Amino acid sequence: MGIQKFLAPEFVFGPGARKLCGRYLRNLGAGRVLVVSDSGVAGSGWTDEAVLSLEAEGLSAVRFQGVRVNPRMNQVEEGTRLYRDSGCDSVLAVGGGSPIDCAKAIGVMSANPGSIADYEGIDRIPRPGPPLVCIPTTAGSAAEVSQFAIIGDEGRRIKMAIVSRVLVPDVALIDPETTVTLDPFQTAAGGIDALTHAVEAYVSNVSSPITDIHAVEAIRVVEAWLPRCIAEPKNLEARTEMLRASLEAGLAFSNAILGLAHALSHAVGGMFDSSHGEANGILLPEVVRFNYPASASKYDLVARIFGVEPQASPKAADLLADRLAAFAASIGITARLGDQGISRADLPALAERAARDPCALTNPREASIRDIEDIYERCI
Ligand SMILES: [Fe+2]
Structure with a gap:
């Protein structure tokens, strides 16, 4: 057997884990958090609940909830602009694979120049992004623990696979209560x-x-x-x-x-x-x-x-x-x-x-x- 490495974030698994997001982000040094989600997740109340958890710890929240299924480069750019213009210092993703992948890419682009397309492929991101906490609301993508982000490039009609250790979130709060409303x-x-x-x-x-x-x-x-x-x-x-x-x-x-x-x-x-x-x-x-x-x-x-x-x-x-x-x-x-x-x-x-x-x-x-x-x- 050759040498092997195994990369995984800290995670908290179980009913109620989502409610720890404020505490975890405060411990990571957050002050103003970009909360990335989509309209379906926001409609189910999970985003509001996460914002309350942040506010209870004295943190402020800036919402970016326009992520669509199969997120694309322009959404990453829009979210990165909002992150910078609002003076955010950390990211919380609430949702399925699409919001989590978009949040990962926003974090990368808040710390690196150019376009997210410049970092397509394996291990090409020079600088890690800000603290990232993820609350998955679907059971499947596992984006909350993976070192992958999949972002669509509309011009080339492809999905870019971006793979890097810096895409592994700091903490995943994995709470089955968020999945009982899935259709x-x-x-x-x-x-x-x-x-x-x-x-x-x-x-x-x-x-x-x-x-x-x-x-x-x-x-x-x-x-x-x-x-x-x-x-x-x-x-x-x-x-x-x-x-x-x-x-x-x-x-x-x-x-x-x-x-x-x-x-x-x-x-x-x-x-x-x-x-x-x-x-x-x-x-x-x-x-x-x-x-x-x-x-x-x-x-x-x-x-x-x-x-x-x-x-x-x-x-x-x-x-x-x-x-x-x-x-x-x-x-x-x-x-x-x-x-x-x-x-x-x-x-x-x-x-x-x-x-x-x-x-x-x-x-x-x-x-x-x-x-x-x-x-x-x-x-x-
Ligand atoms: Fe998959």
Whole structure:
């Protein structure tokens, strides 16, 4: 075994954790906090509650709640301007992956020159941003613990993957009470995203025994609890388990990185502005079918978790891929890429973007442009 590193922020996990944001930010030396969220989160009251927690500790808050799904560069610029013009010294993200990624990018741009596009790729950010605390309100992205930020570049129609240790938040306050109001689609899309993180991290060619522990546990928990979250949305035990699955998948993928399903879904999201989790749910089975020979014993363990006994069958790849597709369908992910407006004519442009995504580098099986087009084609 070679040398390994494992990067994770301090986190507080459990019901009520969100209420500690004022105390944590004060301890980090904050005075004026940019609170980044979106209209849905603000509408559910989580942003107001966070601002009250800041004010109770004598901190002032400046709200930036215009973040949209799949945040783009212009929102990062708008948020950075507000941060500077308002004299902020720290950032609090309240929301799903989109507000958290946007908050990370605002922090980077408050401390570095140029454009966020200058820092696309791996380990290219020279200076760390200000203190960042995250309160996730979805179970899936795990942006609150990861060293990733995904930002859309509208001009190039791509999603940039920005990967750096300085993107790991200072503290994550992970509170399952924030997830009981998620609707069935948000629950399913987030849950499948977490499953995709876990499976891709598990078979990644930079995985390690330390990341594997978290990846396998996340797969077990998603299989056992995601259907319960759909059937019983107010079940706090089920919500707690799924948020733990998201966290463990995040600890795994932040360190072992991802694979082809994410490379392909980033390309889809960049060109078609579609749901990230849903795209992963569509792509994962076909990526597993392609990847299986490169990591058969690990995929066989995933198969057993899903109740499939591979028994060295020549059809083992198909058994697992079909089971994963059936699992996605059972929680309501039945769309195909064609439903997201994608046709065969789009495949060369999508494949070219996917091949350049950093997540393709850690996929266990090398894929040619032709291989990637074939995977997309099976998902239309
Ligand atoms: Fe993801």
